[in-house]
Amino acid sequence: MILYLFKLFLTSMPELPEVETTIRYLVKKVNGKKILSIKKSKKKLRKNLNLRDLSSVKGNKILEVKRFAKYILLRLSSGSYIIIHLGMSGRLKFYLKDSYKTEKHDHIVLEFEKFFIVYNDPRRFGMFFKLKDHEDLKSFFCNYGQDLLLDKVNISKIIKIFKNKSVSLKQALLDQRILVGLGNIYVNEALFHSRLSPLRLTNSLNDKEIMKLIRSCKYILKLSLKNGGSSINDYKSPDGTLGSFQNMFYVYQRSEVTLKKQSFPVKKITQNGRSTFFSPTLQK
DNA sequence: CGGTAGACCTGACCGC
């Protein structure tokens, strides 16, 4: 039980707010700190460090922690980058020195002077790898779309993409080549907020609807960031239960949505293998 | 080329 006092779970449920929350935490803990050693398990992640990477990372200071899309970027003093993606089940854990005991699914262990940072990921859809310099970084991310939280949105670019595409809005919003950072939950929520049906095709929207949709995406991401942050701060229980996070959702994993004391049924369908929740009455 | 199904994994949960 005492262990839990020393062991802080940074996050679970990785969508953008969790990535952001993890980053804020990392900034406080590891910025400017030197990596004394790095170890990895034999199990393979989606993308992983090789043995040469391990020795080249060792001894570096972390100069900067930032986010791109749902990736966490650690800029090292050598000019290279450690790239972390939490996948579906990844999380970073923090342990004070001497309190670390290996747990199932621990894959990467970073040792610092006073603590360890451990990457744990049961499903191993996550990534933990190295890019050798800024050029590498640029080419790795060159196919990614606009970040609604970091960039000033180029709306005419989005309009152009939408007009030349014929996929469902659900699929388009999940496509990281168009917009970056939205996951399954927030696509559902953003579509509800915009009152557009997830079944609508991209090229069926007019400019006004596209603008409305982008505004909703931005709004939902900002809101989720706020709530994601607070649900982590409220986190107390060692069994991994989170606070009232899911109570924030309008449609995701719900059977009805209530607006102005009137309730409307929420329908669950499958699109491209992922669950979609929406209100057929309210979303057109 | 664009679009879609399936692959990659483990664990939790539900009904029998």
Added chain:
DNA sequence: TGCGGTCAGGTCTACC
């Protein structure tokens, strides 16, 4: 208690 089926926050690739 066990067993099979289903589902889960994300990307990538192989194939029409």
